[in-house]
Amino acid sequence: MINIVPLTQVSTEDATAWHAVVSASLAADLPEEPRPTVEQIRAQLSVVGRDNRRLLWLAADADGAVVGVAGLRLFTSPGQQHLAELELHVTPERRRSGVGSHLLATAVGAARDDERRSLVAAAPGEGPTGAFCAARGFRRVLALDHLLLDVADADVAEAEAEHPGYELVGWTGTVPDELAEAFASAKNAMNDMPMGDMDFGSRTWTADRVRAMAEVLADRGDLLLTTAALEKGGKGEMAGYTEIVIRSGETRRALQYDTAVAPAHRGHGLGLWVKAEMVRRLRAEHPGIEEVETDNAQDNTHMIAVNHRLGFRFHRSTHEYQLDLLTD
Numbered sequence: 001m002i003n004i005v006p007l008t009q010v011s012t013e014d015a016t017a018w019h020a021v022v023s024a025s026l027a028a029d030l031p032e033e034p035r036p037t038v039e040q041i042r043a044q045l046s047v048v049g050r051d052n053r054r055l056l057w058l059a060a061d062a063d064g065a066v067v068g069v070a071g072l073r074l075f076t077s078p079g080q081q082h083l084a085e086l087e088l089h090v091t092p093e094r095r096r097s098g099v100g101s102h103l104l105a106t107a108v109g110a111a112r113d114d115e116r117r118s119l120v121a122a123a124p125g126e127g128p129t130g131a132f133c134a135a136r137g138f139r140r141v142l143a144l145d146h147l148l149l150d151v152a153d154a155d156v157a158e159a160e161a162e163h164p165g166y167e168l169v170g171w172t173g174t175v176p177d178e179l180a181e182a183f184a185s186a187k188n189a190m191n192d193m194p195m196g197d198m199d200f201g202s203r204t205w206t207a208d209r210v211r212a213m214a215e216v217l218a219d220r221g222d223l224l225l226t227t228a229a230l231e232k233g234g235k236g237e238m239a240g241y242t243e244i245v246i247r248s249g250e251t252r253r254a255l256q257y258d259t260a261v262a263p264a265h266r267g268h269g270l271g272l273w274v275k276a277e278m279v280r281r282l283r284a285e286h287p288g289i290e291e292v293e294t295d296n297a298q299d300n301t302h303m304i305a306v307n308h309r310l311g312f313r314f315h316r317s318t319h320e321y322q323l324d325l326l327t328d
């Protein structure tokens, strides 16, 4: 017998149980990958993004042992109010006994009650998820390559390149006020990123929204680094930028967040320039960080080419699956 328990407040005990399930699940499916710490899980569960509401459930067996977890993000900002995102893990020794299906049915019910059109979930390219998702009516809508960069081996020569008409700026945490509007405009350039058949919608960034995103990361104890190329003179536009996050307590691996170059400034090597400068910063400011992980849609050929020039190499693949809630 499985009980699905909604979590409204996340206690230390809940976070510990959640961590145990996620760690065991990742160890089974992605044994080479670093696993989150309890503190990182606690921070993720207790600090909610400003652009979504979140529902959490634990699956407990008859003895009260937690054997599965599910989290549902219900996006609240215009352009994404049709979308829900699922995280689902079942502890390996309790798989194939219907726990995943129970949790999924609960999450789908909540997404439908909230009038969502599409439910998406990311999962490793290998392992049981493909079969589970096929059995439960999902389709595969996007294939992503995860790449890893060895920071010591990266080719950062491009950071020295001349880009007449542009200058590099960088900051840690929240964007400085004088750059906030230009940064929000540059972030809107991410909206033409290839998303396959995923019903992703669009995100519209404003100065307040970029500040809010930085606040959420800071509340979780994560460090956000940004490097940007500014147009000198002219309209003073932010032509491109790249973001790296170092999770709280992380000692080795940093995560690539956005990189974008605004359409009017593409074709001048600015993507490689800002990324090379970021690696230089990482070496100088965070010498313990040995590698950077990024993920790119497999058909995002420009971004993949930039990453390869810097020294990123293929690591593993993931897939995004989507359940169309109006038709199923």
Ligand SMILES: CC(C)(COP(=O)(O)OP(=O)(O)OC[C@H]1O[C@@H](n2cnc3c(N)ncnc32)[C@H](O)[C@@H]1OP(=O)(O)O)[C@@H](O)C(=O)NCCC(=O)NCCS
Residues within 6 Å of the ligand: 025, 029, 086, 087, 088, 089, 090, 091, 094, 095, 096, 097, 098, 099, 100, 101, 102, 121, 122, 123, 124, 127, 128, 129, 131, 132, 133, 135, 136, 321
């Ligand atoms: C994917 C996952 C959640 C499935 O959980 P589960 O409790 O084993 O799923 P269920 O027992 O409800 O399986 C339902 C159906 O999915 C299919 N299925 C699940 N795992 C399968 C596997 N390893 N091989 C073949 N089919 C599988 C079967 O049709 C199964 O029905 P059946 O057992 O009656 O044949 C679990 O494997 C997991 O935690 N994976 C890692 C995290 C992840 O990828 N999450 C997915 C996000 S959607």
